[in-house]
Amino acid sequence: MEKKVLFIIVLNQTELLDELLLKFNDEVGQAATVIDSVGMAQHLSQLYEAKIFSTIKPLILSDHTENKTIYSVIPEKDMDLARETVKEVLRNIKKPDTGIMFAVPVLFQEGIRD
Incomplete structure (x- = not known):
């Protein structure tokens, strides 16, 4: 079996979702x-809205209220291509409130077409 990874993107800039999915599919x-x-910080801020936490909330939280998490099982050999594709769409992933991406090894798979 070809080595696979679970490639995960947490997208904060949800307005880029369609562009990212189209490019990911194409590339x-x-x-x-x-x-x-x-x-987690966004969720906790809702729990502690009335507490002192709300005074520092603007310092640690962004304006977005939700993210989109995208995951795909891809061949390990395509991981660099997937990373570059995401970077092309997000432009500067190191900028706060853009998103994160990572991959973990897939030990087995069932029900996924090759």
Whole structure:
């Protein structure tokens, strides 16, 4: 079996979702799943809205209220291509409130077409 990785993108700039999925499909050629997500700091800020935390909230939180988490099982050999594709769309992933990406090894897969 060819080595695979689970490639994960947490996209804060949700307005780039369509562009990212189209480019990912064109360049990497793999299917992906998208789920709605929210960061821990954003969630906690809702819990502590009335507390002192709200005074520092603007310093640590962005204006976005949700993220999109995209994950795809891809061949390990395509990981660099996937990373470059994401960077092209996001332009500067190191900028705060843009997103993150990472990959983890896939030990096995079932139900995924090759």
